[in-house]
Amino acid sequence: MFNSITPSQRETPWVLAQMGRAYYEQTSYLEAEKTFTRIKTIAPSRLEDMEVYSTILWHLKHDIDLAFLAHEIVEIDRESPQAWCAVGNSFSLQRDHDQALKCFKRATQLDRKFAYAFTLQGHEHVSNEEYDKALSAYRAAISAESRHYNAWYGLGKVYEKQGKYAYAEQHYxxxxxxxxxxxxxxxxxxxxxxxxxxxxxxxxxxxxxCELDAKSPLCRFKKASVLMTLHEYQKALVELRVLKDIVPDEANVHFLLGKVYKVLRQKGSAIRHFTMALNLDPKASHYIKEAMEQMEDEDDDEDAEM
Known part of the structure; x- marks a missing residue:
């Protein structure tokens, strides 16, 4: 809808920020980064939504750009929670979780209603395996803003890590x-x-x-895996072929393709994909070679029976 309005209306910081957030919610981080870069050009001193921009750069692993953004925002207003979120994300990307936590706590000291900073605290506690502290941080985020879905997700992730799957499902x-x-x-x-x-x-x-994001490798990989669990091998093969085009250099995809072709008794295709998996991930040679040997043993058994 924002794309449908005239360029003069669309090329404003507020509208671009909504578009950038929308790309971020869709996990389209490269598009989100381009949008926020335009915002910085139009309104270099803007603080609102910069915590989201810093998280986008965190996801993209753009450590230099993130450090520069953090420096810029601190220069504009070191008393803003957005500045400390950006600095915290920069430390988080360097895996300095304790320093990141100090920054996110500083953000919530400056604004007790800044829910996102509480959620970022929770993420760092999870990285440190401090699950009780993470739960407290996520609950503080929800107290500050009940519709802050990131915190509900965080609670679900903690319960999942603790093996409390029913609670995890409820919060997700x-x-x-x-x-x-x-x-x-x-x-x-x-x-x-x-x-x-x-x-x-x-x-x-x-x-x-997969319907929501046809190009998501994770969604399609999980779908293919569960189809194999349900012995729906032809359907799994369809998903894996699409996935191979999305991430052609992912060893796990070729390994699963090899397993499906093995079950479908298409030996040539199975060996080809097992070999590709082996070349892409030599560290996984043990279980890939094991699958290939099992296939050879099965062929030997069939020959013996004949």
Whole structure:
């Protein structure tokens, strides 16, 4: 809808920020970065939404750009929570979680209603495996803003790590109720359903996530994996062929293709993809060679029977 308005209206900091956030929510980080770069050109002193921009750069692993952004915002207003979120994200990208935590706590001291800074604290606590502290931080974020879906997601992630899958599902569903078109949240729901030994329900969620983002490697990989669990090998093959075009150099995709072709008794295709997986990831040689040897043993058994 923002794209449909005239360029003179669209090329304003506020509209571009909404578009940048929309790209961010879709995990289209490169498009989001381009949009926020335009904002910085038009309004170099803008502080609003810069915490989101810093997180986008964190996801893209653009450490120099992130450090520069943090420096810029601190220069503009060192008493703004956005500045300390950007500095914290910069430390987080360097895996200095303790320093990142200090920055995010400083942001919440400056603004007790800045929910996103509480959520970023939670993420750092998770990185430090301090799950009780993470739960407290995420709950503080929800107290500051009840519709802050990132915190509901964070609670779900902590419960999932603790093996409390029913609680995890409940909190992921709460996050998805607020943000129903986010494929990452839908995939998380599918993941915990799979861990709860409910692959059919997981498949429904993975299929929904793929509809929301057809180019997401994670959604499609999870869908293909659960189809294999359900012995739906032809359907799994369709997903894996699409996935191979999206991420041609991913060893796990070729390994799964090899396994599917092996089950479908297409030996030539199976060996080709096992070999490609081996070349792409030599460290995984043990289990790839094991799968190839099993196939050879099965052929020997069939020859013996004949």
């Amino acid at each position: 569903l709460s996050a998805a109720a607020i943000n129903p078109t986010n494929p990452v949240l839908i995939t998380c729901i599918g993941n915990v359903l799979e861990k709860m030994k409910n692959p059919k329900a997981a498949l429904v969620q993975y299929s929904k996530a």
